[in-house]
Amino acid sequence: xxxxxxxxxxxxxxxxxxxxxxxxxxxxxEVMRILDRLHPADMIEVLQSLPPAEQKAFLxxxxxxxxxxxxVAELPGxxxxxxxxxxSDEWIASLVSRQPPDEAADLLGLLPPERCDAALKLLDDRTxxxxxxxxxxxxETAGGMMTTHFLALQxxxxxxxxxxxxxxxPDAEMVFYLYVVDDINRLEGVVSLRQxxxxxxxxxxxxxxxxxxxxxxxxxxxxxxxxxxxxxxxLAVPVVETSNVLAGLITVxxxxxxxxxxxxxxxxxxxxxxxxxxxxxxxxxxxxxxLPWMILNLATAIIASSVVWxxxxxxxxxxxxxxxxxxVAGMGGxxxxxTLTVVIRGIALGEVNFSSARRAILRQxxxxxxxxxxxxxxxALVAFLWKGNLFLGLxxxxxxxxxxxxxxxxxxxxxxxxxxxGLDPALxxxxxxxxxxxxxGFLIFLGLGTVFLDSIR
Amino acid sequence: xxxxxxxxxxxxxxxxxxxxxxxxxxxxxEVMRILDRLHPADMIEVLQSLPPAEQKAFLxxxxxxxxxxxxVAELPGxxxxxxxxxxSDEWIASLVSRQPPDEAADLLGLLPPERCDAALKLLDDRTxxxxxxxxxxxxETAGGMMTTHFLALQxxxxxxxxxxxxxxxPDAEMVFYLYVVDDINRLEGVVSLRQxxxxxxxxxxxxxxxxxxxxxxxxxxxxxxxxxxxxxxxLAVPVVETSNVLAGLITVxxxxxxxxxxxxxxxxxxxxxxxxxxxxxxxxxxxxxxLPWMILNLATAIIASSVVWxxxxxxxxxxxxxxxxxxVAGMGGxxxxxTLTVVIRGIALGEVNFSSARRAILRQxxxxxxxxxxxxxxxALVAFLWKGNLFLGLxxxxxxxxxxxxxxxxxxxxxxxxxxxGLDPALxxxxxxxxxxxxxGFLIFLGLGTVFLDSIR
Numbered sequence: 006x007x008x009x010x011x012x013x014x015x016x017x018x019x020x021x022x023x024x025x026x027x028x029x030x031x032x033x034x035e036v037m038r039i040l041d042r043l044h045p046a047d048m049i050e051v052l053q054s055l056p057p058a059e060q061k062a063f064l065x066x067x068x069x070x071x072x073x074x075x076x077v078a079e080l081p082g083x084x085x086x087x088x089x090x091x092x093s094d095e096w097i098a099s100l101v102s103r104q105p106p107d108e109a110a111d112l113l114g115l116l117p118p119e120r121c122d123a124a125l126k127l128l129d130d131r132t133x134x135x136x137x138x139x140x141x142x143x144x145e146t147a148g149g150m151m152t153t154h155f156l157a158l159q160x161x162x163x164x165x166x167x168x169x170x171x172x173x174x175p176d177a178e179m180v181f182y183l184y185v186v187d188d189i190n191r192l193e194g195v196v197s198l199r200q201x202x203x204x205x206x207x208x209x210x211x212x213x214x215x216x217x218x219x220x221x222x223x224x225x226x227x228x229x230x231x232x233x234x235x236x237x238x239x240l241a242v243p244v245v246e247t248s249n250v251l252a253g254l255i256t257v258x259x260x261x262x263x264x265x266x267x268x269x270x271x272x273x274x275x276x277x278x279x280x281x282x283x284x285x286x287x288x289x290x291x292x293x294x295x296l297p298w299m300i301l302n303l304a305t306a307i308i309a310s311s312v313v314w315x316x317x318x319x320x321x322x323x324x325x326x327x328x329x330x331x332x333v334a335g336m337g338g339x340x341x342x343x344t345l346t347v348v349i350r351g352i353a354l355g356e357v358n359f360s361s362a363r364r365a366i367l368r369q370x371x372x373x374x375x376x377x378x379x380x381x382x383x384x385a386l387v388a389f390l391w392k393g394n395l396f397l398g399l400x401x402x403x404x405x406x407x408x409x410x411x412x413x414x415x416x417x418x419x420x421x422x423x424x425x426x427g428l429d430p431a432l433x434x435x436x437x438x439x440x441x442x443x444x445x446g447f448l449i450f451l452g453l454g455t456v457f458l459d460s461i462r
Numbered sequence: 463x464x465x466x467x468x469x470x471x472x473x474x475x476x477x478x479x480x481x482x483x484x485x486x487x488x489x490x491x492e493v494m495r496i497l498d499r500l501h502p503a504d505m506i507e508v509l510q511s512l513p514p515a516e517q518k519a520f521l522x523x524x525x526x527x528x529x530x531x532x533x534v535a536e537l538p539g540x541x542x543x544x545x546x547x548x549x550s551d552e553w554i555a556s557l558v559s560r561q562p563p564d565e566a567a568d569l570l571g572l573l574p575p576e577r578c579d580a581a582l583k584l585l586d587d588r589t590x591x592x593x594x595x596x597x598x599x600x601x602e603t604a605g606g607m608m609t610t611h612f613l614a615l616q617x618x619x620x621x622x623x624x625x626x627x628x629x630x631x632p633d634a635e636m637v638f639y640l641y642v643v644d645d646i647n648r649l650e651g652v653v654s655l656r657q658x659x660x661x662x663x664x665x666x667x668x669x670x671x672x673x674x675x676x677x678x679x680x681x682x683x684x685x686x687x688x689x690x691x692x693x694x695x696x697l698a699v700p701v702v703e704t705s706n707v708l709a710g711l712i713t714v715x716x717x718x719x720x721x722x723x724x725x726x727x728x729x730x731x732x733x734x735x736x737x738x739x740x741x742x743x744x745x746x747x748x749x750x751x752x753l754p755w756m757i758l759n760l761a762t763a764i765i766a767s768s769v770v771w772x773x774x775x776x777x778x779x780x781x782x783x784x785x786x787x788x789x790v791a792g793m794g795g796x797x798x799x800x801t802l803t804v805v806i807r808g809i810a811l812g813e814v815n816f817s818s819a820r821r822a823i824l825r826q827x828x829x830x831x832x833x834x835x836x837x838x839x840x841x842a843l844v845a846f847l848w849k850g851n852l853f854l855g856l857x858x859x860x861x862x863x864x865x866x867x868x869x870x871x872x873x874x875x876x877x878x879x880x881x882x883x884g885l886d887p888a889l890x891x892x893x894x895x896x897x898x899x900x901x902x903g904f905l906i907f908l909g910l911g912t913v914f915l916d917s918i919r
Contacts, residue, residue, distance in 0.1 A: 046693045053813070081813070172660055181638045181655065198638065198655045203629055235722075236503045238715040240697060257714050258695040261721070265692075268725045269807055272732075276803040277796075284808035284818065288828040295800055295833060302796045303837050306789040307844060313788065317781045324774045327784040331770065331900070332763040334788065339734075339759045343752055346733040350726055351741035356510070356538070361741070371745040376752060380760050387764060443788070 021051045028059045028066070036066045045076045053081070064088065074103035078112060081285065086115055094120065098127035101136070107152040107259075110139035147230045148223040150263070151244040151253030157184040160193060160211030164204045167196070184243055184251055185214045192243055192251045194218060220245050223252050230255055231263035271353060274431035275346070277301075305436055309334070309443035316451035323462045325392055326454045329401050333450040336380060337408035337442030344369045344416025345438055349431045352424055366417040373413025374406065381405035396460035404450035408442060415441045478508045485516050485523070493523045502533045510538070521545065531560035535569060538742065543572055551577065555584035558593070564609040564716075567596035604687045605680040607720070608701040608710030614641040617650055617668030621661045624653070641700055641708055642671045649700055649708045651675060677702050680709050684720045691717035728810060731888035732803070734758075762893055766791070766900035773908035780919045782849055783911045786858050790907040793837060794865035794899030801826045801873025802895055806888045809881055823874040830870025831863065838862035853917040861907035865899060872898045 020039055027035040040048065048067060055063055067073050068088070077100060080088065089097060089112070097116070101109045101124060113121045113136060121140075125133045135153060142148025156174060158167055167183055183201070185194040194214030204213045220243050221230050234242055234257055244253040270280050277298035282291050313320075313330070320326050348365065351357050357365060384405060385398035392398075415438045420430035454461060477496055484492040497505065505524060512520055524530050525545070534557055537545065546554060546569070554573070558566045558581060570578045570593060578597075582590045592610055599605025613631060615624055624640055640658070642651040651671030661670050677700050678687050691699055691714055701710040727737050734755035739748050770777075770787070777783050805822065808814050814822060841862060842855035849855075872895045877887035911918060 044694060046695075050812070168659055171656065198659065199628065202625055202655065202659055235715070235718045237501060238503075240714070257697070257718075258692075261692045261714075261718065264718070264721060264725075265811070268728075269811075271725075272729055272803060272807055275729075276800050278800055278803055282804055284804060284813050284822050284825075288825045288832070291804075291825070291829045292832040295829065296836060298800070299793065299796065299833050299837050300840070303789070303793060303841060306792045307841075309792075310785050310789050314785045317785060320784045321778060321781045324778045324784075327777045327781075327787075328767050328771045328774060330784075331788060331791065331904075332760070332767050335763045335766075335900070336756065336760060339756065343733050343735055343755070346729060346735055347739055347741060347748075350729055354722070354726075355507070356741050365741050368741075368745045368748075372748045372752065375745070375749040376756050379753060380756050383757070383760060384764075443792070447788075 020047070021054045024051050024063065025055060025059060028055070028063045031062075033066055036063070037070060040067065040070045040072065043072075045072065045079065048073075048076045049079055049081075052084075060084075074100060075108075078104055078108040085112075089115055094123045094127060097124045102128060102132065105152050105154055106135060106139055107150060107253075110136050110149075111144070114140055114144065142223065145227045146223065147221045147225045147227070147244045147255060148252070150227055150230060150259050151223075151255050153253050155184065155243075155254040157186045157190070157251055158210060159188065160185050160209060160214065162210045163206065164201055164208050164210070164213070165206035167201060167210060168206075171198075182241060183210065184218075184254075185210050186251050190251055191249045192218060192220060192245055195243070218243060220249075221255070222247075227263045228267050231260040231267065234260035235264065271349075271431060274429060275349065275435055277433070277436065301436060305440040305443075308440060309447060312444050312447040313451065316447075316455060319451060319455040319458055323454060323458055325394075325397060325461065326451060329388060329397075330447055330450055332384060333401065333404045333408055334443045334446040336377075336405055337412045337446045338439045340373050340376060340409045340412035341416035341438040341442045342435065344373065344413050345420060345434050348417050348420045349434065352420060352430045357421070357424075362421050366414060366421070369413035369417040370410055371413070373409040373411070373416075377406035377409030380409070394461055396457055400453045400457055400461060401450065404446065404453055407449050408446040411445055412438070412442050477504070478511045481508050481520065482512060482516060485512070485520050488519075490523055493520070494527060497524065497527045497529065500529075502529065502536065505530075505533045506536055506538075509541075517541075531557060532565075535561055535565040542569075546572055551580045551584060554581045559585060559589065562609050562611055563592060563596055564607060564710075567593050567606075568601070571597055571601065599680065602684045603680065604678045604682045604684070604701045604712060605709065607684055607687060607716050608680075608712050610710050612641065612700075612711040614643045614647070614708055615667060616645065617642050617666060617671065619667045620663065621658055621665050621667070621670070622663035624658060624667060625663075628655075639698060640667065641675075641711075642667050643708050647708055648706045649675060649677060649702055652700070675700060677706075678712070679704075685724050687712055688717040688720035688724065692721065728806075728888060731886060732806065732892055734890070734893065758893060762897040763900075765897060766904060769901050769904040770908065773904075773912060776908060776912040776915055780911060780915055782851075782854060782918065783908060786845060786854075787904055787907055789841060790858065790861045790865055791900045791903040793834075793862055794869045794903045795896045797830050797833060797866045797869035798873040798895040798899045799892065801830065801870050802877060802891050805874050805877045806891060809877060809887045814878070814881075819878050823871060823878070826870035826874040827867055828870070830866040830868070830873075834863035834866030837866070851918055853914055857910045857914055857918060858907065861903065861910055864906050865903040868902055869895070869899050 020043060024036055024039055027039070043051070052060060052063055052067065064084075067076060077085065077088065097120075101112055104112060113124060116124065125136065128136070139148070139153065156170060158170060181198045183196045183198070184192060185196060187193055194216040195218045196210050196214045200213050219233065219237055219239060221233055223244050223246050230242065233239070234255070239257065241254055241256045243251055244255060246252045266280075273280055273282070279294040282294050316326070348357070348369070351365070381402035385402035388401050389395055389398040419438045420434045423432070423434060424430040477500060481493055481496055484496070500508070509517060509520055509524065521541075524533060534542065534545065554577075558569055561569060570581060573581065582593065585593070596605070596610065613627060615627060638655045640653045640655070641649060642653060644650055651668075651673040652675045653667050653671045657670050676690065676694055676696060678690055680701050680703050687699065690696070691712070696714065698711055698713045700708055701712060703709045723737075730737055730739070736751040739751050773783070805814070805826070808822070838859035842859035845858050846852055846855040876895045877891045880889070880891060881887040
């Protein structure tokens with residue numbers, strides 16, 4: 006989104022209560038006056054802090070405020086869709102025309118096709134054609150992120166001419182850099198505003214430009230763009246089409262937004278959640294999105310239970326086995342979850358590669374074994390004090406040690422194997438690993454219990 | 463750390479194999495020549511991809527390369543500590559002197575106090591005093607993040623004079639902005655390089671500056687600084703001491719690093735992991751860090767097991783209860799985990815507030831109930847087909863529905879309550895919630911099983 010590089014009011018959270026009062030009183034003018042002093046990011050915070058009824062009233066006022074163009078684009082998805090659904094085509098066209106192209110295309114993308122076309126018809130031809138093109142790129146690609154408002158000049162341009170161009174384009178994003186292109190718009194180099202200031206007015210851009218420019222392709226995934234910007238500490242990265250034609254520009258603030266989304270995705274994947282499943286999602290939608298995952302979990306739980314079923318006869322004779330078996334399985338599950346988390350995060354941060362994978366697995370097995378020794382030892386003591394049976398304690402300790410070792414191995418191997426297969430290491434790791442620790446935990450504990458059945462009864 | 467705004471070589475990953483070959487051959491000169499063409503971020507990637515023995519050899523060459531100053535600062539912690547431990551005081555002083563002040567202070571902070579003092583003595587007095595001061599700020603504060611290389615000029619400075627100053631300070635970070643201060647260095651405003659270019663040479667900074675500058679305090683936590691930069695789409699934020707004296711500058715790339723660390727922390731907290739627990743951590747260290755969490759988990763597992771123990775007599779008579787009880791508990795745990803994840807992420811993204819909390823809890827309970835109805839229904843059918851007992855199926859279905867409803871309630875309430883108490887909503891949520899779903903799952907299922915014992919046998 007358009008970087009507002011500098012100014013912003015000091016502490017604004019206190020405005021929320023005042024605004025709420027004025028909104029309730031219907032004091033439109035007062036609210037408008039407060040909005041004059043608020044940063045767009047703070048307007049959204051105020052909006053979110055209001056109860057639903059006042060939210061609507063505030064939104065009505067907000068939308069008519071001249072500073073609202075940049076706010077609307079950053080509204081939470083559900084609210085934005087609602088606002089757009091209730092607005093006229095003219096209002097949408099006017100809103101869209103006040104946005105930078107990347108935001109405008111995103112807004113239009115939220116509309117049903119026929120409404121989108123209606124809004125495009127109300128815009129001037131050049132803008133409409135530009136937006137139409139931007140909308141052809143997938144939302145999750147560089148093309149879908151980029152703005153087309155940027156300065157690109159030819160290498161023969163003089164420094165003085167370039168400065169005049171900057172003067173005449175107050176809307177272009179990120180005028181800390183000028184891009185240098187050839188006569189068919191192929192990217193040739195970049196000139197920073199600083200270089201421009203330090204150069205003589207009669208030098209050409211060609212003579213001062215840096216021709217080694219980091220760039221991304223228009224079809225590169227959003228997460229790769231964010232990774233490129235963060236890895237090379239860039240403030241902006243140019244986007245090129247095939248044959249190196251400059252198509253747009255992505256700024257660091259968009260990379261930050263992409264990183265935040267990627268974080269949500271990473272955290273959500275581990276819990277088998279759909280990214281669209283938010284606090285504000287309607288329950289029925291959340292339900293249908295979570296159902297397949299829960300059915301999968303049920304299937305794995307049935308697998309683990311069928312192991313218990315094999316030992317029903319032993320349990321009937323030594324029912325203490327039933328009391329302790331959830332401990333063995335549960336501790337293995339916790340151990341596997343910790344290992345998984347470390348390995349998945351390590352993969353995400355690029356800390357794992359072919360030479361370190363084997364070492365990582367061995368390390369996690371060692372950690373699991375050590376944890377099993379201590380927690381198994383403690384549990385053996387607890388079981389002995391509880392049931393007065395030393396053998397029962399030994400059986401549970403051995404089962405816990407074995408299962409924790411296994412938890413380390415499985416917890417490390419599952420994401421690494423998924424990654425090796427080209428799959429997302431987080432997706433499903435948890436289910437797979439805990440199916441192992443549950444089933445094998447039951448198998449080891451109940452198996453040992455059956456072997457030593459006479460001693461533990 | 464220092465933004466390298468622009469250029470970077472194209473695809474570099476292929477260099478890794480070539481470098482590895484040259485390192486094995488001991489072809490120092492060849493490696494140096496390849497390094498000339500590599501971006502620092504890529505040098506680190508190559509380093510990490512090498513097996514340990516070759517890593518050492520490559521590091522030796524890397525350190526002697528003129529471009530290595532910015533690489534060393536970004537080495538992974540463990541490797542950096544190793545490098546510093548093996549280096550002479552002179553080498554460290556020379557390395558430190560080539561870093562921007564924020565990086566230099568971070569490097570010195572990794573040394574034992576006496577070695578740090580020795581290195582400081584080898585630097586010129588002004589640099590040493592500056593670094594000494596920077597090191598007094600905590601690593602996790604704005605003071606610990608900021609650089610002191612920035613341009614601050616008085617309001618009476620002419621635009622032409624300011625441009626001369628930029629020319630004379632090639633090292634200052636982020637010369638896209640000049641900060642305007644009064645005679646005792648209090649922050650008064652900011653001028654963007656763009657404004658400078660567009661202004662007349664004889665205007666004063668005062669007359670063109672923007673006086674509403676977003677700022678952070680020197681003692682603000684790192685995560686708040688990152689949040690400020692990302693929230694207001696800033697490229698840099700000035701850091702002030704009490705009474706508004708300008709102390710330093712934090713750039714957006716440092717905010718991105720802080721966000722990445724914050725993500726790790728968030729993901730780790732949910733699994734009860736210590737942030738220092740990485741793939742490369744020595745197993746004994748990981749073990750001691752994970753042990754308290756596992757002991758806590760053991761305690762909660764024992765609580766859940768004691769519920770089972772209460773029903774040992776029923777289980778002895780209807781041992782199928784033992785087979786199915788892990789399913790009831792496990793499904794509740796999965797449901798709670800999904801709900802927790804959505805709520806914790808919602809809190810982290812600022813989507814929850816007092817008015818929406820109650821609604822969020824009710825929604826999650828509704829979702830849990832729906833999921834319980836379907837998965838419980840499926841499970842009832844499975845149990846009936848498996849055991850040929852309709853009552854057993856009904857008991858398990860009712861228990862699953864109740865436990866999933868509970869999972870929604872507890873999963874939503876636990877992080878909200880932790881947050882309300884001023885605690886981290888992620889830390890411990892999982893343990894608390896699954897203790898509930900395990901214990902109450904066992905209680906409901908085994909309780910119902912006991913009531914209908916005659917029918918399910």
